[in-house]
Amino acid sequence: MSKSIFITGASSGLGKAAARLFQSKGWNVIATMRQPEKETELRQLKNITILPLDVTNGQQVNDTVEQVANLYDIDVVLNNAGYGLIGPLEAFSEEQINKQVDTNLLGVIRVSKAFIPWFREKRKGLFLNITSSFGLLGFPTCTLYSATKFAVDGFSEALALELAQFDVRVKIVAPGGIRTDFAGRSLQSGTHGAYRQLMAKVAEGYSAEQVANYASAEDIARVIFEAATDGQDKLRYVAGKDAIALYHERTATGAEAQLERLKSAFLF
């Protein structure tokens, strides 16, 4: 029997690439998104069910998960929906801060909590949670994004320990830069006069040349597929050359040494 995956934020980028890849491998895909009426590409593919879901809407999350879990035998939940709130902390309103946490962190918690009883009863299931290299190390202008992604990392690690007794697994996929529309459609930025120099320095790291070296959404989707199918009891999959290099630096030199290097790189 074919396996089934439930994906959040499948309207574009990584979520859509994952939907296409799993479908091409014979999986049954439940692709959820905020505006399913706009989706045309995934509708052409067989064995893909498109459903509306905004991960900040708790009632909709619970209703959708119940509907899906009654109809399908879900094997994998891919918590992918998210966006970046990038800029100095001082630039952001309480509302912007709450929305970032509500989407990137509470969204993952809501969807996971709704699926746990189904997985626990069946003694199977895998949560695959998308974080970021900014969920592994701090970076200026990423305070809020990092707060949510580090939190998803910690949430996932603790949940993996809590659910191991039921044979339910939790894994993290931490990508570096991906050539998706993240920086266009999914990035909310803020500026503040006191941080102009820092912002300019950070922007140097997002040059066209650097972005051209990012992984494609398809590259990262392949790592997601590997994490879903390798049968390994491994917690964290760091994906993309840039993320692997930064994570290697952190583990090889230690977090403090990496922090010192980054601090001096951003001092004027």
Ligand SMILES: NC(=O)c1ccc[n+]([C@@H]2O[C@H](COP(=O)([O-])OP(=O)(O)OC[C@H]3O[C@@H](n4cnc5c(N)ncnc54)[C@H](OP(=O)(O)O)[C@@H]3O)[C@@H](O)[C@H]2O)c1
């Ligand atoms: N691109 C990168 O460089 C990069 C690097 C590391 C990690 N990531 C992570 O990868 C994941 C996917 O991002 P992407 O690069 O594929 O960007 P993307 O193409 O902009 O996709 C983001 C997806 O999240 C969805 N989304 C946002 N808020 C939502 C909500 N409240 N409820 C449901 N869906 C929501 C968007 O839906 P709408 O179409 O409705 O807006 C969209 O489908 C995110 O978690 C992101 O943090 C991205």
